[in-house]
Amino acid sequence: MQRKRKLTCNRANTTEKGKPPSTIQIFRLRMFYARPNYNMAGEILFGLPKIHVLNRYRGTSPTPRSPQPPSVTPSPDIDPIILSATGSAASGDTNRDATAEHILKYIFPRHFGLENMFVGAAALSPEASSRFVRPKEFLLRTQEIQASKNPIKIHWRMRAIKPLVQRMQMLHSRCQYKNLLMFYCPVKGCNNTVENNWRITRSDTKVDGMQQADASWNGDQNRTNSNDAEILMEVENIANKQHVETDGRVPEADQGNALEPLDDEISPNPIALFSSYHQVSSFVQAILKLVIPRDFWGSDSNRKLTFNAVDRFVRMRKFETISLHEILQGFKVNDCLWLRPRDVSYTDIHSRVQPDTDATVKLTPTSRKAHVRPEEAQKRREMLMEFIYWLFDSFVVPLIKTNFYVTESSPHRNRIFYFRHDLWVKISKPVLDRLMADNFQEVASEEVSSILSQRKLGHSYIRLLPKETGVRPIINLRRKTIMNTSKFNNKSSTPSPWVGSSINMILQNSFHILTFEKSEHPEALGGSVLGMNEIYQRFKTFKQHIYNTSKANEPLYFAKVDITHCFDSIDQAKLLDILQSVVENDEYLLQRYAIMFPSSGKIRKAYIRKAHPTTKFREFPELAHELAQLLRQTVFVDHVVYIYEDRKAVFELLDEHIRMNFVKVGEQYYKQVIGLPQGSCLSTLLCNYFYGDLEKTKLSFVASDTNGMLLRFVDDFLYVSLSKDLVTRFLKAMYKGHPSYGCFINKDKSLVNFDIAIDGIGVPRLEKSLDFPWCGLLLHTKTLDVKADYSRYRGACILVMQILNFGCDFCKHLFLTTMALSFVCCLGFVLYCFFLDVNDAITTENSRHPGEALVHKMMQMLKPKCHPIYINTALNSIFTVLRNIYQNFLLCAMKFHCHARSLPHQDQKFLTGAVFDILNFGYTLLRNRVVSPMSKSFQLECNVKELEVLWLGAHAFFIVLLKKQTSYPIVLRTLEKTLLDKRFNPFRKKLAAVVDRRLSKDFEDILF
Secondary structure, rough: OOOOOOOOOOOOOOOOOOOOHHHOOOOOOHHHHHEEEOOOOOOOOOOOOOHHHHEEEEEOOOOOOOOOOOOOEEEOOOHHHHHHHHHOOOOOOOHHHHHHHHHHHHHOOOOOOOOOOOHHHHHHHHHHHHOOOOOOOOOOOHHHHHHHHOOOOOHHHHHHHHHHHHHHHHHOOOOOOOHOOOOOOOOOOOOOOOOOOOOOHHHHOOOOOOOHHHHHHHHHOOOOOOHHHHHHHHHHHHHHHHOOOOOOOOOOOHHHHHHOOOOOOOOOOHHHHHHOOHHHHHHHHHHHHHHHHHHHOHHHHHHHHHHHHHHHHHHHHOOOOOEEEEEEEEEHHOOOOHHHHHHHHHHHHHOOOOOOOOOOOOOOOHHHOOOOOOOHHHHHHHHHHHHHHHHHHOOOOOOOOHHHHEOOOOOOOOOOEEHHHHHHHHHHHHHHHEEEHHHEEEEEEHOOOOHHHOOOOOEEHHHHHHHOEEEEEEEOOOOEEEEEEEOOOOOOOOOOEEEEEEEEHHHHHHHHHHHHHHOOOOHHOOOOOHHHHHHHHHHHHHHHHHHHHOOOOOOOOOEEEEOOOOOOOOHHHHHHHHHHHHHHHHHEEEEEEEEEEEEOOOOEEEEEEEEEEEHHOOHHHHEEEEEHOOOOOOEEEEOOEEEEOOOOOOHHHHHHHHOOOEEOOOOOOEEEEEOOOOOOOHHHHHHHHHHHOOOOOOOOHHHHOOOOEEEEEEEEEEEEEOOOOHHHHHHHHHHOEHHOOOOOOOOOHHHEEEEEEEEEEEEOOOOOOOOOEOOOOOEOOOOOOOOOOOHHHOHHHHHHHHHHHHHHHHHHHOOOOHHHHHHHHHHHHHHHHHOOOOOHOOOOOOOOHHHHHHHHHHHHHHHHOOHHHHHHHOOOHHHHHHHHEEEEHHHHHHHHHHOOOOOOOOOOHHHHHHHHHHHHHHHHHHHHHHOHHHHHOOOOOOOOOOHHHHHHHHHHHHHHHHHHHHHHHHHHHHHHHHHHHHHHHHHHHHHHHHHHHHHHHHHHHHOO
16 A cells, blocks of 8 residues: 655644735835945945855856766855765765755745744744834844754655756856846946946856756756757847847947946936836846746746736835735646656656757646645645745845845835946945045044943944935934944853844933923924924914904015025034033933724724923823823823933933944944934934024024014924015025024025015015915915915926927937937936826735725825814815815825726726725814814814815816726716715805816826
């Protein structure tokens, strides 16, 4: 009787129920802001990371005459477990098998009982399914494998896959990563000689004699090189859009633009130098085609499906993620013969391949429909999921991370940009050099180590954020510090790393203490406002004063100025002197508690700290009773253990943070001598105290203006007054500058609503409008009504189309070549990059419940523009409030389309219900704002009827979705029927003026 084959492997319990693939996310944030890898010569390395298992065990092809399989060339840091298993780092077949088995442990960790994201501690941790918390990385498993008490035996399933892994080692060793990168992601606008004089040719993408040796390795002396030839042809097919000729070479016309070294002079606009999504996706797909053996895919349809997932992966926005379930949708498991038992092994597959035929076996109908036991089918799915997860998490992500600097940009919100590492170094080096020369001072590493060992705060890192005309330095103070225990324990001979708290976390107590002092003495901050609530309170008070004093008919004078590099120009010594008078109390108590509240059908939990002087301490029940008057449906939990901070310790920490801010750039340390780190949780608050003191000493005349209002949001000043002389005096004082504070304004960003010239130069004036823009608001210069500013969304469509039309007509008129037309199209695309598309401002959810996520996100999107400053009929006219509600729905409808088109299934019935759920929520949100406990302090009134809100929302969605009418036939019919309903007849004439297109002209030019 034949013995039954056991389905369980050595150490892993494969019957243990693992996490469903829909909850297993590919952590994309790991590839952001990566630093380049360098070799010993200081050159940037491309390809996979140095520590990648395929780089530590490279396969090399034998000579054509050698009948032996390819050997494996281990790196100098080869794992000791391989040496112990083989006795030598180069022992022929034994070493080859050992290294292949070692790589298998990285690809199939669950099968070998190693830590993985499917079962065990790593899978159960909260980080495993979070898109924001960094999960464990599995690029190095040497210690984990060595820690196993008993050697992990190779399972019979793995023996059948070993030849595939050995072949992958060979393909990796001969893959020209750098050449492919230069080819698919060329530098834009270079005209130098070709870098290293290389070209993509057939000789570059295969090794002579490789196929003969590979055939003898698999027992088939007659096997030809048709497999690799087909792979090369497929890679060239991808490159056809990059103008590749049939011989694989770059045409002469494009050689000067594709493969050249970088110029010393880089374009002032770094956003224009990124690699497009198509280029990056083509590069990754080409690498996968050359490195991953075709038999791993099983069929062309499976490979195409996986490559489509790679393309989506590359094009996703910053906070979007992709799950294993989404990648495997439509994947045919039965096509993968390597997942079958050993009676259909990889060797058997190749023994059935005939010369001059496809290397992938076509399954017969009998083999496809053969009955498979549920246990066997489950095991195959588990192995496939492990392979796909390894492919994305440990191959695609490290590949992108090693070759590209991935970042968002300042004007494009969530859209991400890919810069080749060598190009990004060229962009960032001049900026960093200039920054280090002006604001930082180099410090010896020994001195920094001595200082850091005696203080709480560690060092930080700096990164550059691209913007329209350059880059902005951002110091990351949220990154946790990795330190060595030997620095604090002299008895420890071998330092072991441990993760300490981030700088921002250590500064939390100081932040809450300064926040308390701000609430106790708001006059110390001058005209500073820290959010929309404070802007609303100050603006409402000013408007009430104007109308109550019967001065509503008098002209108002507006002026706004912007400080240049406000964070980078602050004098540190003067700031510390100011803080001496801010921190007044001798001792503070930090009261900690948690609140739990319902949100989106779930229970949310938030941790809160409040600082009080010890002399004003209140018991928690008293505090909870006060909070209960403002927060509904909330549970308060006392943390009992409180923290005490004395004044001396607080000031020493602030002094340490301001004067001893160390930044590490490469291997060198720098100390900031001017300005504040922008990434600090204290930066905004300290900046407000600094410029509040400037207002007190240099702009005291503004504070005495009873008919004026000065607002300052960090570095943006707005002064509104009935006195033209005071506004003029304010402008002259700001234009003159204040060297003792390092305060100078950016004259190009100044704006007034009246004619004025300073030193013979006219100040920019508001033209053809009565809406004065400031910090995302539009302030009516006569009525003081407030609207939202949507101008940052508009302009891209009209400007780009005008340039494209003019450029194309000009080229045709002069009979220019196709290359000139291509240049014009590229110019239009670069100009488009300057504008914010609605798509760049959203984050779609496709992994778990995309439909519910769509409705939830649209509801959340309505909330910011439903602030009392927009909907209060006591502050704004009823017409302005209705217009604000309508424009809020217009933007919501545009974002609704951007989300809806990313849904896997666009069910018209569901989309119709979703639209009306959003409309009903819009009115519910308004009503809740009015009846909330906080509305009493805001004195909020909103005299808007429910039918008015529903009709405005329905009209907004109808107008927007009508532009995409082929995608929403049933939705549009339902909305049209609703708009014609008799219930709305009493309001139709009144609301017709609100929806006049001339009042919402900005929305006609928004791309979505």
